[in-house]
Amino acid sequence: MRLDAKIPAGPLAEKWDRHRFELKLVNPANKRKFEIIVVGTGLAGGSASASLAELGYNVKTFCIQDSPRRAHSIAAQGGINASKNYQNDGDSDWRLFYDTVKGGDFRAREANVYRLAQLSGNIIDQCVAQGVPFAREYGGQLANRSFGGAQVSRTFYARGQTGQQLLLGAYSALSRQVAAGKVTMYPRREMLDVVVADGQARGIIVRNLVTGEIEKYAADAVILASGGYANVFFLSTNAMASNVTAAYRAYKKGACFANPCFTQIHPTCIPVHGTYQSKLTLMSESLRNDGRVWVPKKPGDKRSPSQIPESERDYYLENKYPSFGNLVPRDVASRNAKEQCDIGKGVGETGLAVYLDFADAIKRDGKEVIAKKYGNLFQMYEKITADNPYETPMMIYPAVHYTMGGLWVDYNLMSTIDGLFVLGEANFSDHGANRLGASALMQGLADGYFIIPYTIGGYLAGNAKKKVTTEHPAFNESLAQIDSQVKRLLSIKGKRTVDDFHRQLGNIMWEYCGMSRNDAGLEKARELIRSLRGEFWENVIVPGSGSDFNQSLERAGRVADFLEFGELMVIDALSRRESCGGHFNEGYQTEDNEAMRDDENFCHVSAWEYTGYEKEPLLNREPLVFENVKLTQRSYK
Amino acid sequence: MTKTLNLTLKVWRQKGQNSKGSFETYNAKGISSDMSFLEMIDVINEQLTIDGIEPIAFDHDCREGICGMCGTVVNGRPHGPEKGTTLCQLHMRHFSDGDTIVVEPWRSRAFKVIKDLVVDRSALDKIIQAGGYISVNTGGAPDANAILVSQETAEKAMDAAACIGCGACVAACPNASAMLFTSAKISQLALLPQGKPEAAKRAMEMVRTMDGLGFGNCTNERECEAECPKEISIVNIARMNREFFKAAFLS
Incomplete structure (x- = not known):
């Protein structure tokens, strides 16, 4: 294609x-015909x-x-960017464009x-006209904040x-x-x-x-x-x-x-706390403006954070990235948290968390200032974890976002x-x-x-089109196919629930196609997904009937698609022989463990074309041509 | 500290809108106090599925307290015992080992049960369709800073706009009134300069639609405010009444 x-x-x-x-253009009188x-x-x-x-x-x-x-x-939660330059701090369409391309x-x-x-500016105008209650300054103008490490304040909230x-x-x-x-x-x-x-x-x-x-x-x-x-x-x-x-x-x-x-993968989420967990909750990344990320220096240190003296703490982001510190971009912060946990320095019951500590910020600015900035987030954290972040460091871990x-x-x-x-x-x-x-x-x-x-x-x-109604054979073909899939899901009557399969697929994806990937893991993931998909179609149990409200059946259809789609993700990850942004293949990294792009061979969009069930999809490439920006290596040291 | 709880649940089961429902009893064993209420239902549902019984149907989506999809009455209280908390954000640490918990759907003439704990809340969408908007088409809006809004007004509008449309106010009200919901939208738009030109028409039409859909009247019980997971204030109802009477008087 x-x-x-x-x-x-x-x-x-x-x-x-x-x-x-x-x-x-479509003539105004003709629009109603479409x-x-x-x-x-x-x-x-x-x-x-x-x-x-x-x-x-x-x-x-x-x-x-x-x-x-x-x-x-x-x-x-956070906000919406627009290059309004209301703050007179040097923003422009060009800068927003450049930041987005580079990011x-x-x-x-x-x-x-x-x-x-x-x-971006038109959006803000439109939303204000609709009555969206954006935050305001005392003079009545719209307020802005800087967000996600941007050097200008262009975020409306x-x-x-x-x-x-x-x-x-x-x-x-x-x-x-x-x-x-x-x-x-x-x-x-x-x-x-x-x-x-x-x-x-x-x-x-x-x-x-x-x-x-x-x-x-x-x-x-x-x-x-x-x-x-x-x-x-x-x-x-x-x-x-x-x-x-x-x-x-x-x-x-x-x-x-x-x-x-x-x-x-977003670095600041509330960690997983049990096998029954259904959902992860994001904590706004604005927290990294004042929180300090650390883990114990010694792997396996199970003492409570208050018992770990300053000299036995590793503020790994600050040490590794002296100029950006805790504010490195999302992908970098996430990968580093995983690395610490992989070498046994993770904290909490599961060992899959790092501390985000506000003690120094509270000492410096006072509790009131911190409460004003993050009060609602601290409250949300406490509601979920029953820990008070004013007194004990938060625990965070990356999650897919x-x-x-x-x-x-x-x-x-x-x-x-x-x-x-x-x-x-x-x-x-x-x-x-x-x-x-x-x-x-x-x-x-x-x-x-x-x-x-x-x-x-x-x-x-x-292009003038002839009217098509639902009587067209293509509709009935498609309907018959969907109908038979529904019947098939209901008739398997196996032993494992839909969620059970979904959770296992999630584990495979997270382990091998998550924050950090390698060829061997990806190959293995492909095998695991294929065999899980085979088992799904033989052993899933979907109770109830197809002719009423049935949430198990809804989920079964979605998980059936995830079980095919997961493999496509793995195929795509394997074919991209470079690291870039959220795709980090361990085989392609700089000496400092940063993503190493291959602009020579992979400056393209990989667009996959379906060729049939369990058949290799076809790769089409759209070359990306940069005429206005110079491709550079991101560095946050 | 994480604890393990053993609970007895009495859950409303109803096959469909026209079937008769009843309470069924389930034992929830080994529930972690760190689970959310919905995760506890997930655990029961997984077991029911394995046992070949249809799981309990319940609405839920974001599970972080903002989409407004979840909500059941727990021990007589919409969204359960914690103040300012949606059901998905209610954690089991607020219950004790051995508790019996009664779970039933929102009850109101305007909300028909679809199945088990799932109800039809489309009446709330109809109230918004009656006027819960500013009549502005896409394109042609003036520069956003051409309309100044004082910080105080913006804050008040935001307080009202925080409504998630879950319907807990209706379920809490002895009259099944939707006044807190309706007034929150009327207030938000009446407070802002952009909403003023249509304020009178909006108030009239939204209130009439609300009445026509079978919601009850307000008799100042204040249950809605007490149970609202976003703590929307009944000040909004007073504001709506002012808008409504002003409009009725001038028309």
């Missing part, structure tokens, strides 16, 4: 403007649904939860990232609930269009297939999670905004229902999956299936091999509010 990113010609800063002019399906109601799907309906399109929107307001974007370890597309930076407030803004715009009759909302539906008729995406098959009925919906174009796949690791900071199914089934229908091995990989899209956000668009975390486009803090919210909203309304018009106006 030849991948054409359709990047417009011309200077970087003029590409988007020029492209918007060149895109064909139907668009949107899957997912997070920041990307919610904002796209509302914006397209405002333009006059008829939108059908689907979500897995009971209400579109609950999509996982809601859990984002992504030079594995993102220049043109997309620049457009993202250009649109609403307490520690920025994702929630932005999502509720998009949800309110969506609700207005539901009331206006332009969006039909289908909650508690899970997308199980994309229907491709005569070479174009023309609809979806969903399961009604309340009645169990398999339903068909047709449209002129389909938008996937179904989020990321971090739950392939079982334990992650993602919500329980977050899954890869919608994206993976699109992949099976011909959409290429790009860079699946690029996953982000975000996935940079996703379905391959061109500059118009269209996948390799004609008429199938992919937005937000579900696509691969803007973060390269590592995402910077406060950039996910920005990308989701840029895609939904300001990119798709233009590019989908170009697609719909560009």
Whole structure:
């Protein structure tokens, strides 16, 4: 397959403007003749649904939860970046663009990232107009903070609930269009297939999670905004229902999956505390601004932290990275924590944790100042662990948090299936091999509010399409296939639960395809996943029936896809013979144990093409061309 | 200190909307005090599945207290005994070995049971659709700093906006009123300058829709405020009433 990113010609800063002019327009009176399906109601799907309906399109929107307001974007804490330069500290579109490209370890597309930076300011304007209660200065202007090691203050926030407030803004715009009759909302539906008729995406098959009925919906174009796949690791900071199914089934229908091995492991999460654990909780990385990370110098030291004198503590980040210290980027901080625990210096009952100590900050600034900055986080920590971080150091450990990989899209956000668009975390486009803090919210909203309304018009106006209804044979074929998968899952009646399989898959992924990877481990993981997948289809137990509300059945379908997708991640990790950002192969590191890129041979997007069940996928490469930035080695010493 | 608990659970089981439900008793053995309440249900469900019994259906998603998906009545209290805490953030260390715990769904005429502990809360979405927004299309918004909002107003708006739409207020209220939920959105938007042009219409239509959906009235029991996991204040109800009467009087 030849991948054409359709990047417009011309200077970087003029590409988007020029492209918007060149895109064909749909006559206002004709917009109402088009139907668009949107899957997912997070920041990307919610904002796209509302914006397209405002333009006059008829939108059908689907979500897995009971209400579109609950999509996982809601859990984002820190904030949203925008190059407003309100602080007069030297920010610009160019700087936001450069930081994002560099932070992504030079594995993102220049043109997309620049457009993202250009649109970042519009997002803030739009959200304020909707009534999003961002934090304010005394004079009434918007407040900003510096976030994730950025050297400028460009992050806008609403307490520690920025994702929630932005999502509720998009949800309110969506609700207005539901009331206006332009969006039909289908909650508690899970997308199980994309229907491709005569070479174009023309609809979806969903399961009604309340009645169990398999339903068909047709449209002129389909938008996937179904989020990321971090739950392939079982334990992650993602919500329980977050899954890869919608994206993976699109992949099976011909959409290429790009860079699946690029996953982000966040360094400051509450450690795992037992085998029953279902979910990990992130603690905002702002904590590293004042907390000091340490472990005991002696491996296996089981004394309580207060009994370990200063001279027997190893502040390993400060020692190893004197200039950045505790503020090194996410991937570096995570890998170092793992390294300490691997040599037996981990703390806590499981030995899989390091200390994040605020004692010095409290001594320096006083308890009140620290409480003002981090009070809500300390409270959350205490609620979960019953430890008081004012008195005893926090324990933290890295956890899977975000996935940079996703379905391959061109500059118009269209996948390799004609008429199938992919937005937000579900696509691969803007973060390269590592995402910077406060950039996910920005990308989701840029895609939904300001990119798709233009590019989908170009697609719909560009080629006259004959109407396809759900009577088209492609719908019935797809429906029959989904129906038989549901029946098969219910008929196995084995001995192990879905969660049991999921947890085991998660362990394999975490052990061999997590923070640090090597060829032998990846090869082994591939074998283990294959045999686990075999066992799943013989020994899983899914109680209940297919014709009512059945959460075990929902999960079984998702885990079945994770069991295939996990292998694709491993294949991708094995094929990328370099280390970059979130992908660290131990065979490719500098003398200081930092990621070593191979720009000569791997400055490309790996887009995988499905060739059949248990068959080797086909690798397509999109070369990444850097005309505006110079590729450098990241260094944080 | 981590402890191990043995508990007796009485859980509401109901096959579907039109079936009759009843309490079933389950023994939860070897529960760690570090588990969350939902993880405890997970453990019971794994065992039920192995035993060939359908697990307990319950809504949940983010498990960090922000999505509003989870929520059941635990020993008579929505989201259980801890103040300002969603069920997913309630940990078993707040229970004692040997306790009997009664778990049942939100009960309200406006929330029909779908299965076991899962209820249909779409009525809350309908209230928002009636006017819980500012009528602004994408594009054409003025520069964000063109609208100044005092820090105090922004803070108050944020206090109201923190609502997660879980429905605990309705479940807590003896009248099954949705006034705390509705007033939180009306307040947030009435406080901000961007929301003022539509404030009157919004208040009228949201309140009328709420009444029409079968939610009860407010008789100042204050149970909603006490049980709200985000501690939304009933000051918002007073603000909503002011907005509503002002609108009704002027129309």
